[in-house]
Amino acid sequence: MTHTYQYPRAALTVDCVVFGFDEGDLKVLLIQRDLEPFSGKWALPGGFVHIKESLENAARRELAEETGLKNIFLEQLYSFGAPERDPREHIVSVAYYALVSLAEHRPQAATDARQAAWFNLDDTPDLAFDHEEILATAIARLRGKVRYEPIGFELLPSRFTLGQLQHLYQVVLEEKLDKRNFRKKILGTGLLVDTGEIQQDVAHRAARLYRFDERKYQQLRKRGFSFWL
Amino acid sequence: MTHTYQYPRAALTVDCVVFGFDEGDLKVLLIQRDLEPFSGKWALPGGFVHIKESLENAARRELAEETGLKNIFLEQLYSFGAPERDPREHIVSVAYYALVSLAEHRPQAATDARQAAWFNLDDTPDLAFDHEEILATAIARLRGKVRYEPIGFELLPSRFTLGQLQHLYQVVLEEKLDKRNFRKKILGTGLLVDTGEIQQDVAHRAARLYRFDERKYQQLRKRGFSFWL
DNA sequence: AGTCATTGTGTCTAAAATACACTATGAGTT
DNA sequence: AACTCATAGTGTATTTTAGACACAATGACT
Known part of the structure; x- marks a missing residue:
C-alpha cells in the first residue's frame, strides 16, 4: 500500500x-x-x-x-x-x-x-x-x-559514593574538582540521602552509599530553588 | 502533481x-x-x-x-x-x-x-x-x-543606554535589579563599548549610548569566558 | 528659578568560592 | 603481626563575588 x-x-x-x-x-x-x-x-x-x-x-x-x-x-x-x-x-x-x-x-x-x-x-x-x-x-x-540540573545522577547506579559522583563530574566537565569543596557543596544542597549502607568488595576503605532525593528536588524546584555546581 | x-x-x-x-x-x-x-x-x-x-x-x-x-x-x-x-x-x-x-x-x-x-x-x-x-x-x-548568553542585546537597537539594558533584563527576568550593581557587573565584562554619543530628544538628562562588542565576545568565548548575569 | 525624570557614581558587608593536608579504614601482601 | 596501598573522610583561613544602600549631576520643560 x-x-x-x-x-x-x-x-x-x-x-x-x-x-x-x-x-x-x-x-x-x-x-x-x-x-x-x-x-x-x-x-x-x-x-x-x-x-x-x-x-x-x-x-x-x-x-x-x-x-x-x-x-x-x-x-x-x-x-x-x-x-x-x-x-x-x-x-x-x-x-x-x-x-x-x-x-x-x-x-x-x-x-x-x-x-x-x-x-x-x-x-x-x-x-x-x-x-x-x-x-x-x-x-x-x-x-x-550537568552544572545546573541534577542529571548526572542518571548516569550512576541508584546508590553511589561521593567519590563516584565527583569522578563523574570530573569526566563530564573535563576538569579536576577539589574533594572537600565538592563534598561540601553537594551535601550542602540537602539532596543526597545517606542510605546507611557502605560499599562492598573494594580493596580499600569502603565509602558510604548515597542516593539522590528526587522528591525533595522536585519540591525545592517548585519553590524556585536551582541546582548549581 | x-x-x-x-x-x-x-x-x-x-x-x-x-x-x-x-x-x-x-x-x-x-x-x-x-x-x-x-x-x-x-x-x-x-x-x-x-x-x-x-x-x-x-x-x-x-x-x-x-x-x-x-x-x-x-x-x-x-x-x-x-x-x-x-x-x-x-x-x-x-x-x-x-x-x-x-x-x-x-x-x-x-x-x-x-x-x-x-x-x-x-x-x-x-x-x-x-x-x-x-x-x-x-x-x-x-x-x-538571557543569563548566560548575551542575547538580550538582540532585543535592543544597536546603540542603547544602560538604563534600557537594565530595564530589558528586569522585564525578561521579572525581577528588579540594583542600578549600581547592574552597571558594575555589565561594564565589568568589558563587552560594552561607549560610542561617545548620547541620547537625543529625551526630557531628562541624556544617557551615554553603548554598543555590544560582538567581536570581543567571540574572542573571549573561544578562550573559555562565559557571560553571566 | 524651579520642577521633574533619569543618569551616574563608591563603599561597606555578607556570602560564596577556593586553596589546602592530614588521619582513618580495611583489604591485600609479606 | 606489621606493612603497604588505595581511597574515604574531615575544617579553616583567604580571596572573590554579590548585595545593600543614597545622593549629586544633567538638561528639558514650565
Whole structure:
C-alpha cells in the first residue's frame, strides 16, 4: 500500500545519543548499520517515526528495538534537517539524548541482529550521516546541563559514593574538582540521602552509599530553588 | 502533481516565536489565521517546510513572507510532534524563536494579506494548535538563556543606554535589579563599548549610548569566558 | 528659578568560592 | 603481626563575588 500527498514530504526519523558511565569513562552507545546507505558504518541508534506516533515515543521505541534499553532518562536534543544530510532524500531527524548507568544496564546484547557497542567518547569511530555533529551537540548539551540540573545522577547506579559522583563530574566537565569543596557543596544542597549502607568488595576503605532525593528536588524546584555546581 | 511514498509520512512545519522589545514591554508577534483550521484565531507565524529546504531556511522564509522580518536573530527552540496537535493529520513542527528590536523593525505591515500584530506577553489571545505551549517553551528558554548568553542585546537597537539594558533584563527576568550593581557587573565584562554619543530628544538628562562588542565576545568565548548575569 | 525624570557614581558587608593536608579504614601482601 | 596501598573522610583561613544602600549631576520643560 502506498501513500500519496499533494506536495513532496521529507521523511522523519529520530536518533538517540545514549551516554553511559562506567567506573571511569563516559561512553556512547553505537550500532553498526546493516543496510545501505553507510552499511557497515557505526551510527546512532534511531529510525523512522511512525505515523501518529509522538517523537519521544518513537525515540523510546527505537531504543528498545535496537538496544533493549527501556525506562531511561531521555530528553529532546535538537532537530537536524540539512537537505543533504542523507544521500537518499531529504530526511529530517529529531535527536534525543539518553543517560544510563552502565552498572544497571548491562552489556547491551542487541535484541535485534544489529551489533551494538559502547565506545569511549574520545575513541569513537567515523559515524554515518551527520551523526558526528549530533554527537558533538549532545556532548555540549550534557556538559552545559550537568552544572545546573541534577542529571548526572542518571548516569550512576541508584546508590553511589561521593567519590563516584565527583569522578563523574570530573569526566563530564573535563576538569579536576577539589574533594572537600565538592563534598561540601553537594551535601550542602540537602539532596543526597545517606542510605546507611557502605560499599562492598573494594580493596580499600569502603565509602558510604548515597542516593539522590528526587522528591525533595522536585519540591525545592517548585519553590524556585536551582541546582548549581 | 502528487507524491507517493511506501509509508505514510507526517507533514513538517516550522513555527516562529518572535520576541520584540519596545521601551517598556516584551512582546510577541502573532498573525491572524485566514484558513481552516482555526480560521480567525491568532497563531505563531510559520508554515510548511519545502522539500530540500533546511529547517532554519524554512523558518526565515516563512518569517519574511508572513511578517517581512529579515536578517534577525533566530535559533531553534524545540520540536513538537504530538499526533493530535493538528486536527487534520499528524504534523510535526520545528519551533524557532527570534529576537528583534522594535525600534529597528518598525510596525510590521504584513507583506502578505494576513494581519500581524504585536501582543504584550501578559496579554496574548488564545492561540491556535499547541501554540500556547510553544510560546511558553520559548519564554522559558529566553529567561534561561538571557543569563548566560548575551542575547538580550538582540532585543535592543544597536546603540542603547544602560538604563534600557537594565530595564530589558528586569522585564525578561521579572525581577528588579540594583542600578549600581547592574552597571558594575555589565561594564565589568568589558563587552560594552561607549560610542561617545548620547541620547537625543529625551526630557531628562541624556544617557551615554553603548554598543555590544560582538567581536570581543567571540574572542573571549573561544578562550573559555562565559557571560553571566 | 524651579520642577521633574533619569543618569551616574563608591563603599561597606555578607556570602560564596577556593586553596589546602592530614588521619582513618580495611583489604591485600609479606 | 606489621606493612603497604588505595581511597574515604574531615575544617579553616583567604580571596572573590554579590548585595545593600543614597545622593549629586544633567538638561528639558514650565
